[in-house]
Amino acid sequence: MSENVLLVKNMVCRRCLLAVENVLANASISYQQVIVGEIHLVQPLSAEQYVSVSSCLAAIGLELIDNRTSGLIEKIKQLVIKKVRKEVDDKEHKMNLSAYLSQNLYHEYTYLSSLFSSVEGRTIENYFIQQRIEKVKELLVYNEMTLSAIAFEMDYSSVAHLSNQFKQITGLTPSHFKKVGSAKRKLLDQL
Incomplete structure (x- = not known):
């Protein structure tokens, strides 16, 4: 993951995107785009900016994700939510869950499943x-x-x-x- 991309936990809807954009605007931080679960910055944050953004996001129920494993778990959750809410194209909607996740995350489903279970204490299903x-x-x-x-x-x-x-x-x-x-x-x- 690039230094210019921050992963955000619990970011699941349009209101979350707007809230994150508001936090960034209030902190005068330039960004390219905010998408579900991700903030694409123009340049990496300083340590002080990171702490500030992290605390502002925590105040609205969101959390910056520090490691790769947590980021992958969060992406699994976001993809599941998109599939359930039919925010995917027809081809992806017709795919079974394991194929859909594997295709979008570029990992075998068995790996994703065991990782998710070990971290979350429940299955993806x-x-x-x-x-x-x-x-x-x-x-x-x-x-x-x-x-x-x-x-x-x-x-x-x-x-x-x-x-x-x-x-x-x-x-x-x-x-x-x-x-x-x-x-x-x-x-x-x-x-």
Whole structure:
């Protein structure tokens, strides 16, 4: 990783990008671009700037990543979130998770899987399922789609499969969750 690229943990949405851009602007730090999980700087930060940016990011729930392993774990998480939220092209959407991650990270899936498990204490598949369930919760709270439509939208083979996985992860049926509402939703960076 170049000195001009900073990796940022928990950066998962457009609001995160805007918040990071705001931190950089307030610190008068020039950058080329800010993308999910990365800040591309014009020039490397001084030690003082690094500490300042790090503390400002921490204040908004983000964190600079220091080592290569943490950076790779964060990229895995970002790619999983993009796939679950269908922020990928059709070709990548149709790929299975292991091929999608291997293609985008240039590592064998077995390596990525064992690395992720050793650092996170859970599998990539478990993280993927948790992300899918959080998206299902979001769709249930919006109350704009039937459970059947949600199952189709989230690529479940059936409503029964979705319901079983939902109950396994949350302890609630989708219909009971719908009644309870958003109080049971989690923030993406807390998964």
